[in-house]
Structures are given as structure tokens and as C-alpha cells.
Amino acid sequence: MxxxxxxxxxxxxxxxxxxxxxxxxxxxxxxIDRLIYANWDKAAGTQRVQHLKFERVEGTD
Structure with missing residues (x-):
């Protein structure tokens, strides 16, 4: 053999x-790269940007 x-x-x-x-x-x-980036683009297209809200707080001493 x-x-x-x-x-x-x-x-x-x-x-x-x-x-x-x-x-x-x-x-x-x-x-794997195509699988990750296919889900990545889908998630990036559906997320929303949350605007920050600032409030003035008085008397915090």
C-alpha cells in the first residue's frame, strides 16, 4: 500500500x-461575513435615535 x-x-x-x-x-x-452584515444592516436601518432631554434642577445643594 x-x-x-x-x-x-x-x-x-x-x-x-x-x-x-x-x-x-x-x-x-x-x-459568516454575509450573515453578520445582513443582520447588521437590518438592525441599523430600524433603530431610532433618541434625543437627549436636559432639565434644569434647582436646589440640589
Whole structure:
């Protein structure tokens, strides 16, 4: 079974594994990024700005 293993085959396998894992990680990052920013924009569009009201208080000594 292990007679066909050479340094070249091992190196090609490692390169293919590295490329595949990078592509999978990139896809997950893009999917999570889209999910977060889709909800972020929705929340930002519905929030309201509350105006501050200041009242003068007398006799606080």
C-alpha cells in the first residue's frame, strides 16, 4: 500500500490539502461575513435615535 509514496507524492498531497483547506476557510469566512452584515444592516436601518432631554434642577445643594 505504501510502496507508491515518494517525496513528490507527499508534497503534492500536502499542497492539495493546503489549497482545499484554504478554500474551505475562505468560503466559511465569506458566508459568516454575509450573515453578520445582513443582520447588521437590518438592525441599523430600524433603530431610532433618541434625543437627549436636559432639565434644569434647582436646589440640589
Amino acid at each position: 505504501f510502496e507508491n509514496f515518494t517525496w513528490r507524492n507527499i508534497a503534492l498531497f500536502m499542497v492539495a490539502l493546503t489549497i482545499a483547506s484554504c478554500l474551505m476557510a475562505w468560503g466559511m469566512i465569506i458566508a
